[in-house]
Amino acid sequence: MSAPSQADLVEACTWLSERDASLARAYRDLGLPTWRYREPNYSVIARMIAYQQITTKAAASIWARVEDALGTVSTASVLAASDDTLRGCGLSRPKVRHLRSIADAIESGALDLTRVYSAEIDDARAELIAVKGIGPWTADLFLLYCGRLDAFPVGDVGLMEAYKLLSDASDRHDTKSFNTLAESWRPYRGVAAHLLWGWINAERDKASAQ
Structure with missing residues (x-):
């Protein structure tokens, strides 16, 4: 049991980028996300x-x-x-x-x-x-x-806010519509979540450093 490998993350981020322009932007800005791994116990x-x-x-x-x-x-x-x-x-x-x-x-x-x-x-x-x-x-x-590439935290406001900013939308998705959107990211919804978290945290760090 271990965190996803770098090769796994590259494959997943490339796959997501080919299917979603907002995730492609996050990957371009952030690079590979850092996985929040813990032993599954x-x-x-x-x-x-x-x-x-x-x-x-x-x-x-x-x-x-x-x-x-x-x-x-x-x-x-x-x-x-x-x-x-x-x-x-x-x-x-x-x-x-x-x-x-x-x-x-x-x-x-x-x-x-x-x-x-x-x-x-x-x-x-x-x-x-x-x-x-x-x-x-x-x-x-x-x-x-646990490192599951397709696990997805339904209703996470931070993810919805990150996607809104990346897509230059005027409003955030609600939970239902965002979950529907995330279905198109299977089998890498967990990687999409880490991309979005990583991107918005990096943007916040940039803002606080100014």
Whole structure:
């Protein structure tokens, strides 16, 4: 299990550029995007849950306390920890329940991350969101972090804003129309997402440096 190779990304970016002028512009300006890779394990999902709906700074402090309290964050360590321990790290009650629910699913075999890693992308997504505590957003980002070239974070405002700017459109796509557009990027929707993220972040960096 590893991040996509440079050759894979070149092939995907070339393919996307031939089919979408806005993505071609992003590739021309940015070059190959940097892939946000993480090992596909429970700890990655747990961290994503901890970071949801709060500021990055607050989430980082909470996650550091979780790691200090548990050592290695794993299904076993989360299930063995008391609610008081987890709540004392700053995790909300719903997040504690979700972390335990996901850990239980992995321990029981209801969720098999090795199977998810190799399954067809839509099947992988369905298996993830069938587990209480894993919503579509978490599933999509987890699959992207795993290096899945066609995983796509539906409804990501940053992606829609980047595409609007690249296409010189007056308005952003809404979620439904953007998702429909993204269907034309299969089997490389994840690469398109990284191109768009990389491009808009680079543009923001340029603006802040001026």
